[in-house]
Amino acid sequence: MNTTKRQSFIKSPVGKKILTGITGLGLVIFVIEHMSGNLILMLEGSDAYNAYAHFLEGLGPILYLLELGLLAFFVFHIVLGINIWLGKRRARTHRYVKYRSAGKPSMQSPSSRSMIITGGILLVFLVIHLVSFKFGPGGPLHADPAYVTTVKGEVMRDLSKLVLEKFHHPAYAFGYPIVMLLLGVHLRHGIWSAFQSLGATNPRLTPGLYALGGLLALLIALGFLVLPLWIYFGGAA
Amino acid sequence: MAKKTMTIHLKIWRQAGPDASGRLVDYTVEANPHMSFLEMLDVLNEDLIKKGEEPVEFDYDCREGICGSCGVVVDGIAHGPQHRTAVCQLHMRHYRDGDTIVVEPWRAEAFPVIRDLVVDRGAFDRIISAGGYVSVNTGSAQDANNLPVPKPNADQAFDYAACIGCGACVAACPNASASLFTAAKIAHLALLPQGSPERQLRVERMVSQMQVEGFGDCSNHAECEAVCPKGISISAIARMRREYVKACLAGG
Ligand code: HEM
Ligand code: FES
Numbered sequence: 001m002n003t004t005k006r007q008s009f010i011k012s013p014v015g016k017k018i019l020t021g022i023t024g025l026g027l028v029i030f031v032i033e034h035m036s037g038n039l040i041l042m043l044e045g046s047d048a049y050n051a052y053a054h055f056l057e058g059l060g061p062i063l064y065l066l067e068l069g070l071l072a073f074f075v076f077h078i079v080l081g082i083n084i085w086l087g088k089r090r091a092r093t094h095r096y097v098k099y100r101s102a103g104k105p106s107m108q109s110p111s112s113r114s115m116i117i118t119g120g121i122l123l124v125f126l127v128i129h130l131v132s133f134k135f136g137p138g139g140p141l142h143a144d145p146a147y148v149t150t151v152k153g154e155v156m157r158d159l160s161k162l163v164l165e166k167f168h169h170p171a172y173a174f175g176y177p178i179v180m181l182l183l184g185v186h187l188r189h190g191i192w193s194a195f196q197s198l199g200a201t202n203p204r205l206t207p208g209l210y211a212l213g214g215l216l217a218l219l220i221a222l223g224f225l226v227l228p229l230w231i232y233f234g235g236a237a
Numbered sequence: 238m239a240k241k242t243m244t245i246h247l248k249i250w251r252q253a254g255p256d257a258s259g260r261l262v263d264y265t266v267e268a269n270p271h272m273s274f275l276e277m278l279d280v281l282n283e284d285l286i287k288k289g290e291e292p293v294e295f296d297y298d299c300r301e302g303i304c305g306s307c308g309v310v311v312d313g314i315a316h317g318p319q320h321r322t323a324v325c326q327l328h329m330r331h332y333r334d335g336d337t338i339v340v341e342p343w344r345a346e347a348f349p350v351i352r353d354l355v356v357d358r359g360a361f362d363r364i365i366s367a368g369g370y371v372s373v374n375t376g377s378a379q380d381a382n383n384l385p386v387p388k389p390n391a392d393q394a395f396d397y398a399a400c401i402g403c404g405a406c407v408a409a410c411p412n413a414s415a416s417l418f419t420a421a422k423i424a425h426l427a428l429l430p431q432g433s434p435e436r437q438l439r440v441e442r443m444v445s446q447m448q449v450e451g452f453g454d455c456s457n458h459a460e461c462e463a464v465c466p467k468g469i470s471i472s473a474i475a476r477m478r479r480e481y482v483k484a485c486l487a488g489g
Contacts, residue, residue, distance in 0.1 A: 008445070009485060011448075012444055012445065012448065012481070013414070013416070013444055013447055013448050013452075013454045013455065014440075014444050014477065014478050014481040015481070015485075016454055017454065017455060017457075017478065018478060018481075018482065084412075084453075084454045084456065087412075087453050087454055088411065088412035088413065088414075088453035088454065088456070090346065090451070090453075091345060091346055091347065091412060091413035091414070091451060091452055091453030092344055092345050092346065092412075092413040092453070093346060094344050095344070096310060096313060096341055096344055097248075097250075097261060097339060097341060098310075098312055098313040098339045098341070099310075099313040100312070100313040100314060101314075101460060101463070102314045102315070102318070102320065102409065102460065102463035102464045103463060104463065105459060105462050105463050105470075106458065106459050106460045106462065106463035107457065107458060107459040107460075108411065108458040108459065108460045112456065112457070112458050113411065113458075115456065189457070192457070193456070193457040196457045196471070196474070196475055197457065197478065198478065199475040199476065199477075199478035199479035199482065200475070201472065201475045202472050202475065203470050203472050206471075206472075
């Protein structure tokens with residue numbers, strides 16, 4: 001692909017969708033991985049959780065590369081999402097006095113209409129989340145002897161302690177589940193939509209894909225929101 | 238004896254010209270339930286002309302759902318609440334005596350209002366000119382059965398070819414995207430051997446023209462399929478995206 005092609009791909013209405021779709025699905029894979037990691041704390045306890053986080057840190061350059069890729073996916077996804085939203089506002093400056101969906105086979109839903117809102121909230125959440133945990137006490141740029149532990153003779157960050165502390169605050173314990181429900185709302189339309197954006201659908205596949213996308217969105221939201229609630233209501237004690 | 242006509246209250250978008258500001262104006266009309274929606278508007282216009290007022294401008298030609306000229310947004314839905322019909326095929330019997338109906342033009346920057354309910358759909362013509370055709374050399378006519386087309390492809394191509402270019406897809410799309418219109422043409426021609434030689438250029442040019450015209454991007458709401466008088470499936474859009482990727486990969 002030469003340079004002019006690459007530029008026109010990212011500016012093209014179809015190229016943009018393909019990239020939002022790829023980055024969206026990449027982020028879905030990431031959140032599933034992240035969710036499974038979190039559940040270790042609930043299912044196997046603090047030591048296993050800390051050991052898992054330590055293992056990830058131990059990947060060193062591989063982890064940095066993955067993080068860089070993840071960052072790129074987020075940046076592309078967000079920039080394109082905002083670009084598509086701005087473009088649609090320009091494409092109809094004069095709104096309808098009365099507008100409603102014609103119903104099936106339309107897939108327009110509160111979820112599909114609110115991608116920019118749920119996405120925007122996720123973006124704000126992401127910053128708070130990274131500051132609270134990844135770059136929180138005991139993390140990079142924030143050494144803190146209170147958040148160090150030893151598991152099977154190995155010294156490592158006590159991430160579990162931080163997580164348990166945070167989710168004893170009602171703001172975290174209840175704020176997180178709300179945001180995770182909104183992630184579910186984003187993905188209710190998002191997962192199906194990404195496949196359609198990649199051209200990987202046909203009329204026979206679509207209903208099943210839409211249903212499975214919704215189910216996966218629900219499972220992801222639930223998988224994330226049980227942990228804060230479990231901790232707040234004393235499950236970890 | 239029961240009343241044979243029905244009283245319909247209308248709120249119609251009136252706009253004197255492209256640069257004028259418009260507004261909804263209230264009218265009341267006595268319609269016969271067997272009339273089509275456009276015939277009901279004809280009755281209104283006759284009343285207006287008799288009163289010396291300007292009639293409401295609206296587009297139409299065939300009035301049998303095949304030309305794609307007509308199209309207004311009826312109570313928030315392009316071509317009205319009945320699926321798979323153009324507004325010329327919507328009949329007043331679906332309404333009740335005393336109903337109020339809001340009538341607006343297609344709204345998109347790429348479809349500027351000319352007057353009242355008439356919009357300029359020239360953007361669609363320019364998308365077609367960009368690549369929605371097959372080039373044929375002049376000379377002696379080819380034998381009709383020279384190019385075999387597998388039956389499933391022919392059927393599917395026909396489903397996409399059913400597009401009448403009315404613009405309802407754009408009007409209904411929350412993003413004012415022309416993806417279904419453009420994709421229907423691309424998918425139709427991509428399925429046929431006649432369309433194959435130019436498929437790569439076609440998808441690149443038509444997609445870029447779509448953007449030049451100022452249509453929004455598709456967010457896969459699928460509202461277009463629900464209002465399309467021909468029920469064209471958004472699978473056309475999926476196919477357009479596959480065509481686009483193939484063209485990019487082949488383009489080197
Ligand atoms: C955990 C994070 C996220 C995941 C897993 C995710 C996932 C997805 C997926 C799968 C899609 C569908 C892509 C498509 O239609 O082709 C999507 C669309 C979208 N995302 Fe996200 N997303 C995330 C975060 C964000 C953020 C932070 C924003 C910020 C603004 C955002 C804004 C959007 C928008 C506006 C769309 C709709 C694009 C369109 O209209 O076609 N997303 N997302
Ligand atoms: S007037 Fe021809 S389709 Fe309605």
